[in-house]
Amino acid sequence: MDFALSADQREIQALAREFAEAEIEPHAAAWDREHRFPRELYAKLADLGLMGVCVPEEYGGAGADFLSYILVLEELSRADAGVGVTVAVHTSAATLPILTFGTEEQKARFVPPLARGEHLGAFALTEPEAGSDAGALRTRAARDGDGWTISGAKQWITNGTYAGTFLLFARTDPDTPGARGVSAFLLDGEHVRVTRDEEKLGLNSSITNDIVVEGARVGRDRLLHEEGRGFRVAMATLDGGRIGIAAQALGIAQAAYDVARSYAKERHTFGKPIAEHQAIQYKLADMSTEIDAARLLVYRAAWLKQEGQPHTEEGAKAKLFASEMARRQTAEAIQILGGYGYTKEFPVERYYRDAKVTEIYEGTSEIQRLVIARSVLGLRQAERTLAQG
Numbered sequence: 014m015d016f017a018l019s020a021d022q023r024e025i026q027a028l029a030r031e032f033a034e035a036e037i038e039p040h041a042a043a044w045d046r047e048h049r050f051p052r053e054l055y056a057k058l059a060d061l062g063l064m065g066v067c068v069p070e071e072y073g074g075a076g077a078d079f080l081s082y083i084l085v086l087e088e089l090s091r092a093d094a095g096v097g098v099t100v101a102v103h104t105s106a107a108t109l110p111i112l113t114f115g116t117e118e119q120k121a122r123f124v125p126p127l128a129r130g131e132h133l134g135a136f137a138l139t140e141p142e143a144g145s146d147a148g149a150l151r152t153r154a155a156r157d158g159d160g161w162t163i164s165g166a167k168q169w170i171t172n173g174t175y176a177g178t179f180l181l182f183a184r185t186d187p188d189t190p191g192a193r194g195v196s197a198f199l200l201d202g203e204h205v206r207v208t209r210d211e212e213k214l215g216l217n218s219s220i221t222n223d224i225v226v227e228g229a230r231v232g233r234d235r236l237l238h239e240e241g242r243g244f245r246v247a248m249a250t251l252d253g254g255r256i257g258i259a260a261q262a263l264g265i266a267q268a269a270y271d272v273a274r275s276y277a278k279e280r281h282t283f284g285k286p287i288a289e290h291q292a293i294q295y296k297l298a299d300m301s302t303e304i305d306a307a308r309l310l311v312y313r314a315a316w317l318k319q320e321g322q323p324h325t326e327e328g329a330k331a332k333l334f335a336s337e338m339a340r341r342q343t344a345e346a347i348q349i350l351g352g353y354g355y356t357k358e359f360p361v362e363r364y365y366r367d368a369k370v371t372e373i374y375e376g377t378s379e380i381q382r383l384v385i386a387r388s389v390l391g392l393r394q395a396e397r398t399l400a401q402g
């Protein structure tokens with residue numbers, strides 16, 4: 014067992030940290046206040062290879078491993094969690110599934126522009142009536158000659174406005190309800206119409222949209238993986254994506270801890286720094302311990318994925334723990350800063366707002382517990398069906 018990062022991993026971590034401290038963190042409060050998506054930032058990240066960190070060089074990426082990518086997400090999210098989710102969805106949920114499930118032609122055509130940051134990627138699974146129950150999706154891909162005509166509405170699509178490639182899930186077999194009968198498609202920005210910008214509690218530097226697809230005609234070259242096997246593409250994609258969201262939560266919690274720790278050393282009450290009061294010491298000790306625990310879960314899940322080992326359960330555990338920890342500990346950071354923590358003068362209220370969503374998207378905490386329980390209980394589909402009556 015080796016807990017040390019490799020020289021390459023440390024180098025990429027330092028690169029991401031330096032960039033985030035210089036180019037992201039100083040603007041994060043304004044982007045949050047103005048609800049501004051910093052489009053120009055992604056060209057700079059692309060110049061550093063950070064829009065395709067773990068994509069092989071032959072497809073336009075930086076050729077680093079998956080853990081390096083997770084380190085980048087942690088650093089970006091520490092500066093601005095909105096930037097973190099933009100890069101996470103672009104990479105984990107749009108670029109990597111094309112590498113995993115695409116034909117050679119699809120990989121060569123769709124991955125390089127994404128990995129080079131020429132356009133952003135989006136993941137279109139969720140619908141107004143298909144969130145946690147993703148298999149209930151109704152977007153329809155009807156057979157049309159040698160291809161399909163796709164129509165439907167998707168909701169809460171990160172990057173929607175700016176995306177050039179959408180991984181979109183639609184029902185190819187209307188007679189099969191649930192997860193079977195769903196297929197995955199690669200659509201262009203032109204196939205999609207954005208109908209709304211969501212107004213959110215936090216993550217205001219990211220964009221979240223409602224979109225519609227209105228009779229988009231696509232050929233077989235747009236089908237990712239086999240017809241009727243799209244739900245497996247979605248689930249396998251989310252297995253990796255959840256590790257990215259866990260890293261985002263970790264970065265947010267680390268940022269909150271950093272602020273709370275330095276504040277505690279400077280702020281005086283009752284004649285001494287509050288860091289010398291045991292009540293505050295206990296809070297900082299718990300924060301530091303929980304952040305460490307989350308980091309170990311996140312890095313282990315990332316390592317399993319890059320080793321090609323099963324990581325469904327471990328990714329769900331990492332996301333479950335890191336997201337709930339981030340929500341708890343960003344609240345504790347506000348508590349340590351007291352009244353100041355509740356104001357816009359310090360960034361901890363933003364961290365608190367940003368942390369909350371990590372318990373919701375890419376599968377709620379309840380869904381993570383379901384995934385973990387099915388795994389530890391060894392429940393297969395047939396047994397689950399029996400158990401659910």
Ligand code: CAA
Binds near residue numbers: 246249325384
């Ligand atoms: N890998 C590969 N295949 C998998 C899988 C996995 N981890 N998990 C399930 N599957 C397969 C099953 O084997 C099954 O395939 P077959 O029918 O061929 O045997 C099929 O998928 C259906 O599986 P289930 O019976 O387990 O499906 P279910 O209907 O019971 O749902 C669920 C399972 C875990 C609840 C799933 O619906 C789920 O994960 N829901 C949450 C959805 C989610 O995370 N949405 C996030 C939206 S994206 C987002 O948030 C991005 C963003 O903007 C940040």
